[in-house]
Amino acid sequence: MRRLAELKPGERGRILEVIAMAESLAALGFIPGATVRVRQRVRGGPLLVDLGESMYALGREIAAMVAVEPEMDCLGPRRGTSQRGR
Numbered sequence: 001m002r003r004l005a006e007l008k009p010g011e012r013g014r015i016l017e018v019i020a021m022a023e024s025l026a027a028l029g030f031i032p033g034a035t036v037r038v039r040q041r042v043r044g045g046p047l048l049v050d051l052g053e054s055m056y057a058l059g060r061e062i063a064a065m066v067a068v069e070p071e072m073d074c075l076g077p078r079r080g081t082s083q084r085g086r
Contacts, residue, residue: 005063013068
């Protein structure tokens, strides 16, 4: 488990839990089971994330309150996995 604020651009995660502001974030679709993708990390600013057909800018403090399970995406294997034998 990681926090949404820890994901890098292009990484996806399945939301496991929203620790704070649950009602407000749920109204936007940030609910357990939903998949989010970090589009961009603005230096010293918010994360731009895709959720469904929408894009949201979340402050890092808020993004740190969203627990996610990182998912494999088209960018390649997860960090720490070997690419030998390819």
